Every structure is written in structure tokens, then in C-alpha cells.
Amino acid sequence: MTPDEPAAPPAPAVTPLVTRLTLARQIRESLVVRIVSGEIQPGERLVETRIAAMYGTSQAPVREALRELEAMRMVETRPRRGTFVRHFVQQTLRESYVVRAALEETATRLAMLAGTMPLPALRAEVKAMRAAARAGDAAAAARASVAFHRHIVDAAHNELLKLSWEALQIEARTSVTMVAAEVKLKDIARDHAELLRSIEDGELETACKHARDHQWHYADLPHDAHGRARRQVS
Amino acid sequence: MTPDEPAAPPAPAVTPLVTRLTLARQIRESLVVRIVSGEIQPGERLVETRIAAMYGTSQAPVREALRELEAMRMVETRPRRGTFVRHFVQQTLRESYVVRAALEETATRLAMLAGTMPLPALRAEVKAMRAAARAGDAAAAARASVAFHRHIVDAAHNELLKLSWEALQIEARTSVTMVAAEVKLKDIARDHAELLRSIEDGELETACKHARDHQWHYADLPHDAHGRARRQVS
């Protein structure tokens, strides 16, 4: 059944979105922003059909997006009951730093033992952080920080470790922390420079401990972005 | 996953799976086991419609299951291309012990700092291991070992840590190791008893290091179980 005449798709005119990503992915991204920003409240119910209508799609892509959010621990789904925004988004944020600490300490140990630590790349990222600090570009600083730590995790050459680390959705959380904890960009650059220094010095245990403390530090910071966002509504 | 091709007649006499969980959840669990056990090969493509037919469901729940597996990083999805089992899921038996070491060392630290280490439960599991060793019951020993470590991870009271740990699918791998590395049951009981001892002594850093070394030890043993498991299917 092939029309030898190209039935010319003349004016679909209804697909304005430069859709190169799937709908589900786009919906997820949008929801993440709305949850993290506090626009959608903790405890709030996410009704699939309503969200579908809101985005002008069917229920299916919305469900997929919600499953992904659930995997990110941003929402909680009870079968046949519904999906709700978690209350402890900020607690989870804090927890994630402890887990990162565990994984990155080990990555540091593995990479140093194997002698695969990519020092030039690490120096470059610190440099990028300093530049971002000067420019006041928080997004750039966050990117450089994530890249710095990813270099280390990669250098460990342990795929499962990498896998577990990536599963923490570091990107998605880092920017949140920077806003929530009101971290100074200059402090970020300095902290990483210190960590790098101890790695360069080659003192294994010192560097490992430094790697761990580096993350535990963030776990201790106050994260009240959500409290703040909540307050202005209630 | 070779299509045994039962020509799937419209008689869906397919086992209605003890449905109390959603279909998607059940399918996910099933796929996890099949991937970790090596029944489904790394790099293998997971065709949605075929899996749906296999479980006697429609495509929708399968897609949801795959999205969850993707979030667990066990598979990789390229939009409009398909879903593939990641390559390193398979090779990770040895790696998993390094990651476990990282997580359990941290769990030990958290639990000891918080004073929530469940000593009686740990002692009970060691006792169970000794009994299993005497009885020559490898399965029981494996169960007790997993339970021992799970107690510690629980005691850390860090949900994300727990989640990361559970994602390693320890159960699925432990029994494999015991066969593959030909671990002596008595050694298992002894190793855990020693670890417990150092925890009881309350020396934080010593216990943490012990927790780490305990797992690194297994990483050093020869493991060819997955190779074996793979062989028997292909």
C-alpha cells in the first residue's frame, strides 16, 4: 500500500515543539523543575489525567515520567492510590551527599592505587570553577563541580561504582543545593582546590578522608529552599 | 532470551502472576532477576512487544518496567531505537564487592555514630552462619550473611544508602559468589564473627576499616560464575 504519489504532509501545523526528545522525557524535566522550585508542594497529589491535559498529551507519557520521578525519589507512588510529591526532598538531598561521600572516597582510593587519577582534567575543572565564581555563573560552577567529581569516579574504572554514582542523579541535585544552601561560588572553587591538592600530594589516606569530608560537609549545610518556597504559599 | 516461540495463540492461559502488585512492577522484578543472573545477555535488545507477549500483557506495563530499569541503570534506552541491557551489569560481580565495601563502611560509621547498631541481631546472624556451616547448608549461610549486612545498612537510617545497596541485588549475587569462589562456610562464619567483634569493641575507625576489608577480600577471590551462568543458557 504505497502511494507512488508522495501524499505530501502539507500542513500538520500542530507540532510546534521541536520534539527531538520523547514527550515523557520532556514532561519529566518540566515536573522536576516545578517540584524542586517548590511550585508543586510536598505531599501534593499528581493526578495523571490532569497533568496529561495540562501538557496536551495522553496519560501514557505522563505515567512514564512519573515512574522516572519515582526512581529519583522525588515522588512516591502507591499502587492504585496515586502519586505524591515526597516531603523529604531536602532530607534525601542531604542523604545523597553521604552516599556520594562513600562512593567518591572509594573512587579516590581506586584511582590513586591504580595511578589513573586525571590530574590535568581536575585542574582544568577547578580553573573553570574559579572563572565561574568570578563571573557569578552558578550554573557553570555546578557543571564544573559535577565534572570534577565525575572525572574521579571515571578514573576508578569500576563500572558498577560509576553506575551507582550516576544513579544518584547528581546533576539534578547539585543545582538545588547551590540555591538551597546558598553556597558561595568562591568557596566551591576553594574546597575543590584543596581536595585536588591533597590528591596531588599522593597521600592516599589523607586524600580519601578529604574526599569524604568534602561531601559530608554539604550534608551538614542547612537546606531550606523548600521550606522557603513552602512558606510563601501557605 | 531465545524466543521459544510458542506461536502465541490468542488463548492467554498465561499464568496470571499472583497479582497484587501492578503488572509493571512484577515485570520489572522478573527482568532484574533475569538480567543479573545472566539469562538475558548484556547488549541484548529488549523488544517491548515481544516481552509483552511473553508475559501475556500489553505493551504499556512493559514500557513502564523498562523505564524503571533504565532509572536503575540496568538498561539503556535510546529514543526510538530501543532498549538494551547494559554491558557492565554482567561483569560486575567482582566490582559489586568494592561498591558494597564503600556503602557498608559508611553504614557502619553512621550506625556506630548514632549508636543504633543492632548488636543482638548481628550476633544472631553469626550464630545462624555457624549452624549453617555445621549443617553444610550453603543457601542458609548466604541468607544469614546477607541479613547480617542488611541489618547494618538498615541501622544507618539513610534511605538513599539503603536504596543504593539494595540496587546492587546482593541476594542475586551472593549465592553465585559462594559457588563461584568456592568459599568455605566456616570461613564465612569466622569472618563475620571477627567483623562483629570489632564493632562490639566500639573502635569506630577500626570497625569501618574492617567492614571495608571484609568486602574487598571477596573482590579478590577468583570469580567466574557469570561466565558459567552464561554458558549454560547460550
Next chain:
DNA sequence: GTGTAACCGATTATCGATAGTCGGTGGAGG
């Protein structure tokens, strides 16, 4: 022979419809 374009079979992404389940509600009974 070789390169390009239209074609094809296979499979994913999305839709619209429907069966079932859940929590709440209002009336009967205590």
C-alpha cells in the same frame, strides 16, 4: 561498480477507551 533515494519490515511512541479500585458520602441501624 558505486552512490543516492525511495521503500520495507520491524518496533517504538502515543493515543483513546475501558475495566477496576479507592476513598468518601449519606442513609439505616444501634
Next chain:
DNA sequence: CCTCCACCGACTATCGATAATCGGTTACAC
């Protein structure tokens, strides 16, 4: 007045169908 239970509306879980894409292949001009 309070408790219990069938009924109701809202929503989720799942299905079957359809539109869109992808990679490979074939046809055709050079």
C-alpha cells in the same frame, strides 16, 4: 450522635490500535 455498608465519582492500570521512526535493502541513474 456514632458506626457500618452499599453506592458514587474520581482516578489508576491496562489494553488494543495507530502514527512515526529507524536501519537495512533494493532500485536506478551514472
